[in-house]
Amino acid sequence: MTPEEEPLRLVMFGLPSSGKSSLLGSLVQAGELHDPVLNARLVEPSPGLLDLREKLSKNHLDANVEEVTPHTLKLEPLPKGSPVVVEVVDSSGKAAAEMVSRQRPVSGRKAGALGDAIGDADALIVTADAAAEPAQLQRDFPQIAAFLQLFEKGRCKGTEVAGLPLYLVLTKCDLLAKKTDTLAAWAERIEQKRRQVEDGLRKYFAKEEKGSVFGKVDLRVRATAARRPTLADGSGSRQGPYGVAELFRQCLQSAGQFRERRRQADSRLNMALVGTLGLLAVMLLVGVGVQATRPSADVVALENALQGILPSPLAKPAERLREPLDKKLDRIQKIEKTRGFSSLPPGKQAEILSYEKEVQAYLAFNKSFLDKVPDPRLATREQDLALIEKRLDDISLPAEHAEAWKDTRVGRRPQQWRDDISVLRQEVGKTEAWIKERIDKGHQLEEEGLNLRKSPPEAKKEWLERYRRYVGEVWPHPPASLPPGAYGLAYETVYRFDRVDRARQVWDEFKQKRLGYVRQLLEEGL
């Protein structure tokens, strides 16, 4: 086979799960949907490629086990032209990770099948997950940087430079979409990210240009999505992958041009090395570039986490300081410790810190209030109530929050407790009166009973029935119910109060001794 007859070779390179195989499956989809951007008919895709398309549509893609998996396809330019045979080499992310982590060299005998494929490539497609966790990128970054340095020192002295086309592809851009995005808003979000990465790379290359090969790498940044997100304007349901046809059309074009240049050059190995070096620079810069764009991803994640904790700026203090504050404070403090916190806009950081401070002050005041002022629900004597009233007189909201907190739970509590004390006093008086009235009624019952000693059994039975109803009466209200006007105080506090308790003992004794005696008398006469 002459070099002209050799298929154009595109090599996919990227860390595990960065979307290499999906990108190839998407290419087949774009071809089948006759994507006009591809500007070519895709014919004879190999069974492996059709399988990838199938698995992509079922979301059943497996990680590549083989280090490299070549697939072939033919593209017939539209409206007509000579068909171009293309070999696309899928590769294993694990093998790429080994290279990046220096467990294996990029070129030479030990570089393995992936190293060979890179050496033969007419274009490289380097995939990076646009929606990856910042933590993952942060972990990969130092490894990539260290490896790159070593590689540059060891292998690239005096290398002649020729630009191997390098496409850095930000995959999974559908995951960047927000539910409220229209198609235009989503596309703008992707473009923003793409530009951020590209700018980061450009700056990096500009810095490295002196005496380095980096400045001459032919690098382009593209963004793709294997599937469309659901968008607010319903346009997400549109068929086909995003940005894939365009990527491959441009990539094939530059691969063809590179092949032409390479034919004229005599140092294929050197070029491959430069390409590889460029590739690794990109890997490094994916870190730099995406890192530069990461804050926005961090910000989005943090802002999501803050939802439900941070009150709206329009929220009233009572809403702002609604329970469960302990939990909110805990979550805020965890958020402040995350790496992304410092990436939030300064205004947002200040808002969080100021909210944290307010919640802390509120919780501290609440604690000192409860430590100092006994709870009226536990009061059993008049002295207890007097003490609570005195403590309430002595304590007031912190001056700087007095106005804002006056309608919060803590702000309203002193008055509510005063009101509860007043209700308690009233109800104690009423209950004493009720017991006294019951005792009077009991005396009447006692007298009636004594007069029945010589009466017929029916009259005695009738009295015994009234007696049972009388002793069955315990309290005027259920103990757990709240007296009218009370905030948190139930009748049980009233019934435990010493004056009520004493009255109750007198009554109990009356029931037991005096009425009990009459009952016995009448029962014996039956």
Ligand SMILES: Nc1nc2c(ncn2[C@@H]2O[C@H](COP(=O)(O)OP(=O)(O)OP(=O)(O)O)[C@@H](O)[C@H]2O)c(=O)[nH]1
């Ligand atoms: N939402 C979304 N998921 C994607 C996209 N591309 C790939 N994925 C998912 O990401 C995971 C990994 O994708 P692959 O294409 O298998 O990644 P790979 O780079 O080939 O991985 P290895 O073969 O392990 O190196 C799969 O679960 C895919 O469904 C995309 O554009 N959008």
Ligand SMILES: [Mg+2]
């Ligand atoms: Mg794969």
